[in-house]
Amino acid sequence: MYDITSLRNNVKKTPVILAIESSCDETAAAVLQGGRQVLSSEILSSCTEHVRFGGVVPEIASRAHTVAISMAVDRALKKAGVTLKDLDAVAVTYGAGLVGALLVGVSYAKALAWSLNIPLVPVSHIRGHLAASYLANTTLQPPFIGLLASGGHTAVMLVKDYDTFEILGSTLDDAVGEAFDKVARVLGLEYPGGPNVEKLAKEGTACIPFPKMLKGGGGYDFSYSGLKTYVINAVNTATQKGETVNRADMAASFQSAALDVLVEKSIKAAKEYGVNTIAVGGGVAANGYLRDAMVRVGEEAGICIVLPPKWLCTDNAAMIGAEGYLQYQKGNFAGLDLNAVASLPL
Numbered sequence: 106m107y108d109i110t111s112l113r114n115n116v117k118k119t120p121v122i123l124a125i126e127s128s129c130d131e132t133a134a135a136v137l138q139g140g141r142q143v144l145s146s147e148i149l150s151s152c153t154e155h156v157r158f159g160g161v162v163p164e165i166a167s168r169a170h171t172v173a174i175s176m177a178v179d180r181a182l183k184k185a186g187v188t189l190k191d192l193d194a195v196a197v198t199y200g201a202g203l204v205g206a207l208l209v210g211v212s213y214a215k216a217l218a219w220s221l222n223i224p225l226v227p228v229s230h231i232r233g234h235l236a237a238s239y240l241a242n243t244t245l246q247p248p249f250i251g252l253l254a255s256g257g258h259t260a261v262m263l264v265k266d267y268d269t270f271e272i273l274g275s276t277l278d279d280a281v282g283e284a285f286d287k288v289a290r291v292l293g294l295e296y297p298g299g300p301n302v303e304k305l306a307k308e309g310t311a312c313i314p315f316p317k318m319l320k321g322g323g324g325y326d327f328s329y330s331g332l333k334t335y336v337i338n339a340v341n342t343a344t345q346k347g348e349t350v351n352r353a354d355m356a357a358s359f360q361s362a363a364l365d366v367l368v369e370k371s372i373k374a375a376k377e378y379g380v381n382t383i384a385v386g387g388g389v390a391a392n393g394y395l396r397d398a399m400v401r402v403g404e405e406a407g408i409c410i411v412l413p414p415k416w417l418c419t420d421n422a423a424m425i426g427a428e429g430y431l432q433y434q435k436g437n438f439a440g441l442d443l444n445a446v447a448s449l450p451l
């Protein structure tokens with residue numbers, strides 16, 4: 106019988122954790138020791154299969170996960186130099202994300218946990234993005250300001266403790282990554298949108314005045330739908346007039362309008378709450394403009410900026426292992442009835 110209560114009696118200080126991530130189009134597996142030491146991290150992606158559709162097709166992503174998951178796990182174990190018998194727990198993303206995609210990772214993790222009789226640790230993908238900072242700076246401890254900028258979320262939060270967050274502000278409409286993806290489409294750029302907007306922006310200058318998005322006001326909240334609509338209208342109007350839009354300038358102007366506000370509000374939060382560290386996470390944190398701006402403004406303000414390497418910002422399983430470790434220490438184990446959840450609160 107799979108008995109969570111008895112598993113809780115054997116929580117280890119430096120467990121070897123296998124982490125699995127399959128919430129979108131990346132099939133990822135990682136092995137961590139003691140929560141902050143990444144022994145291996147493998148990522149297989151179905152990204153190229155989605156390009157001709159202009160975005161992730163959930164059914165294609167799910168099928169790709171079923172093909173890739175054993176390979177990702179086998180490679181992660183091999184690179185870490187461990188076998189299944191060495192594992193103390195399996196951590197898995199159970200939400201938020203595409204349900205069909207999540208179910209592949211959840212089912213695989215359940216089968217492993219059951220067959221090895223080890224804890225199954227349910228991990229929130231969103232928390233995982235923040236926990237990437239614990240891997241980037243292995244001495245990082247709350248309190249700090251968390252800036253989450255991904256395809257599904259945009260928020261500034263006060264991380265009071267490893268498991269206690271106060272959301273200071275979040276997006277009132279689109280997430281910042283979502284806005285990048287939509288603007289990419291309007292500018293005729295391929296999926297994945299964010300990195301392609303960044304690339305095009307490098308060829309232009311931020312000379313187009315964008316509407317100021319809740320800049321001074323709105324507390325710590327954000328709003329991205331206005332910026333997206335501005336680009337759509339500008340491109341449509343120019344097309345109707347037979348004019349051409351300078352796409353590179355548009356990309357550069359959108360990028361600075363979308364990202365400057367993240368920098369400003371997170372710095373403001375650090376000052377207001379008297380903490381001297383900001384940890385940045387989520388796919389948009391891979392953006393070079395945002396990274397440079399955070400470091401520059403952080404230095405000016407004397408605030409330490411924890412910026413995980415780019416591979417830890419976009420989807421990966423190492424960050425799931427880092428958050429999984431925190432949940433493991435709390436004895437937050439799931440039963441074999443664990444299900445995938447499309448959306449989770451922050």
Ligand code: KG4
Nearest residue numbers: 255256257282299300387388389392419420
């Ligand atoms: O965190 P993530 O990998 O997945 C979610 O959990 O949402 O974030 C994906 C988002 C996408 O919207 C993608 O366009 C954006 O992050 N992104 C970027 C960059 N790399 C990824 N946005 C701007 N610049 C980038 N370099």
Ligand code: ZN
Nearest residue numbers: 255388419420
């Ligand atoms: Zn993500």
